[in-house]
Amino acid sequence: MKMKAFKAALPYTIPICIGFLFLGMSYGFLMKSKGFSFVYPMLMSFFIFAGSMEFVTVNLLLSAFNPLYAFFLTLMVNARHLFYGLSMLEKYKNVGWKKLYLIYGMCDESFTINCTVTPPPDIDKGWFMFFVTALNQIYWVCGATLGALLGYVIHFNTKGIEFVMTALFVVMFINQWEENKSHRPAYTGLGCTLICLLLFGSELFILPAMALIVLCFTLTKKKYMKEAEQ
Amino acid sequence: MTTAQGIVTILVVVLGTMLTRFLPFLIFPEGKTPPPYITYLGTVLPYAVIGLLVVYCLKDAIYSPFHGLPELVAIGFIVILHKWKKNTLLSIGAGTLLYMVLVQTCFQ
Numbered sequence: 512m513k514m515k516a517f518k519a520a521l522p523y524t525i526p527i528c529i530g531f532l533f534l535g536m537s538y539g540f541l542m543k544s545k546g547f548s549f550v551y552p553m554l555m556s557f558f559i560f561a562g563s564m565e566f567v568t569v570n571l572l573l574s575a576f577n578p579l580y581a582f583f584l585t586l587m588v589n590a591r592h593l594f595y596g597l598s599m600l601e602k603y604k605n606v607g608w609k610k611l612y613l614i615y616g617m618c619d620e621s622f623t624i625n626c627t628v629t630p631p632p633d634i635d636k637g638w639f640m641f642f643v644t645a646l647n648q649i650y651w652v653c654g655a656t657l658g659a660l661l662g663y664v665i666h667f668n669t670k671g672i673e674f675v676m677t678a679l680f681v682v683m684f685i686n687q688w689e690e691n692k693s694h695r696p697a698y699t700g701l702g703c704t705l706i707c708l709l710l711f712g713s714e715l716f717i718l719p720a721m722a723l724i725v726l727c728f729t730l731t732k733k734k735y736m737k738e739a740e741q
Numbered sequence: 742m743t744t745a746q747g748i749v750t751i752l753v754v755v756l757g758t759m760l761t762r763f764l765p766f767l768i769f770p771e772g773k774t775p776p777p778y779i780t781y782l783g784t785v786l787p788y789a790v791i792g793l794l795v796v797y798c799l800k801d802a803i804y805s806p807f808h809g810l811p812e813l814v815a816i817g818f819i820v821i822l823h824k825w826k827k828n829t830l831l832s833i834g835a836g837t838l839l840y841m842v843l844v845q846t847c848f849q
Contacts, residue, residue, distance in 0.1 A: 533830050537837075558755045563794060568754050576746040578753045585757025588790060592758070594783030596765030597775055603766070614762050671841035674815060677798035678836040681816050684791045685823050696785040700792025713800040720796075724789050725782070732781055 516638035519630050524646040527620045531647065534562060535654020536661065537675045542569055543662025544669040556655035560618055560648055564588050565655075566676040580717070587721045595622040602626070606637030616644040618651075693738055699727050811848045815840035 539552040552565075559565050564585055571581050595617055602625065603610050613625075621644040630639040688697055707720035728735075742750070769775055802809040819836035826832070 530830060534833075537833075555751060559751070559758055561758050564754060564758060567794070567797070568751065571750055571754070572742060572747050574742075576742050576750065578749055581750050581753045582757050585754045586761060588794065589758050589761040590790060591783075591787035592761035593765055593779075594787060596762060597769070597780060597783055600765060600769055610766075614766055615759065617762050668845055669841075671844040672837065674812070674840040675833060675837045677795070677812065677816070678819055678833040678840075680791055680794045680798055681819050681836070682823055682829050682832045684795055685820060686829070687788050687791055691788065696788035697792050699785075700789030701796060702792075703789075704793045704796035708796055708800055708803065713804060716800070717793075717797065720793060724786075724793065728782060728785050728789070729778075732778070735785065736781070 512635055513638055515633070516630070516635050517642045519634045520639050520642035520646060523624050523628055524643060524650070527624075527647050528650045531620070531650035532654040532657070534679065535651045536658030537672075538562070538565055538569075539655040539658025539660070540662045540669075541566075541658075541672055541675060542655075543659040544672055545569060545573060547572070547659075549656060549659035549663070552655040552659045553652065556652045557648075560616060560651065561589055561592075562618065562651070563680070566679065569673070569676075583721070584717055587717070591619075592617060595619075595626075598622075598626055602636075602640070606640070609637050609641045613640055613644055616648050618647060621647045693735070695731070695735060695738075696728075699724055699731075703727060807848050811840060811843040814843060 535556060538556070539549065542552040542555075543549065555565055555568060559568065567584065567588060568581075571577075571584070596614070599613075599617070599622070603613050606613065624643045625640045628643075630636055684697065688694060691697070703723040704716070704720040707716040707723060710716070711719055765775070799809055799812055802812045815836050818839050819832050822835055823829075823832040
């Protein structure tokens with residue numbers, strides 16, 4: 512039963528494998544180039560297992576110690592998981608102990624597959640989703656570790672390599688922009704944050720920006736709902 | 742930051758991440774439906790956060806000697822390349838490479 516579920520899950524994860532190895536390796540390599548041992552990206556990719564936040568954590572580790580700020584930044588960056596969780600309340604029912612792992616490993620890609628793919632009726636749903644999640648996590652942790660290990664052997668001028676994080680978010684921004692008819696959420700995020708950066712400076716702007724974004728969304732809820740209905 | 746402070750920071754990030762993943766399942770055990778306001782925030786926040794992260798990445802660039810010019814050039818390049826080829830990994834790889842060349846040669 513497990514083997515069958517594994518075989519059904521594997522093909523869906525192959526495209527993710529390529530992406531995760533590439534991104535994971537650039538993350539691991541980035542950490543090594545900033546002076547961290549390979550143990551950091553290996554453990555962080557395993558325990559945090561949220562790509563964007565791992566990149567952001569590199570920045571946090573390189574700046575002054577501020578756990579409260581780190582906590583709120585994590586909540587905001589990962590707020591989308593709340594939405595994923597809400598969408599998966601039904602799907603993750605009745606899968607036994609695996610539910611705990613499914614929630615723990617619910618990254619964007621595993622969510623997308625588990626949310627959209629219905630395994631054939633003769634395949635156990637719980638094990639299918641388990642293998643999707645586990646395979647994706649294995650790709651990511653291997654990529655991150657491998658990238659950091661490469662950093663020990665390959666030496667070149669890595670100045671500017673941290674831009675990989677910016678590039679990742681810019682591409683995600685364009686992808687979302689093209690997938691959605693309403694650009695209001697994208698504008699709100701970009702605009703509020705930019706205003707707060709100019710007002711509060713680069714040290715303090717994140718928390719006010721988050722508050723302003725939530726405020727804007729709360730005030731425009733009715734308008735947005737109307738637009739979404741049309 | 743000391744090693745201990747680094748480990749605390751990582752643990753805080755792990756805790757925050759797990760909170761966002763487990764919270765819906767804790768608040769809404771089987772059978773309970775979330776209020777519309779929460780569902781609404783869940784729909785719009787993910788898109789806003791990417792915008793926030795883009796600005797977050799550029800926070801130090803704006804106040805640097807070049808006021809974010811190399812970043813803007815590289816981002817412009819990524820937008821054009823991505824619109825054209827629609828290949829996520831290519832756009833990220835080529836964009837990063839261009840930026841590295843820019844800051845290592847023209848914008849030192």
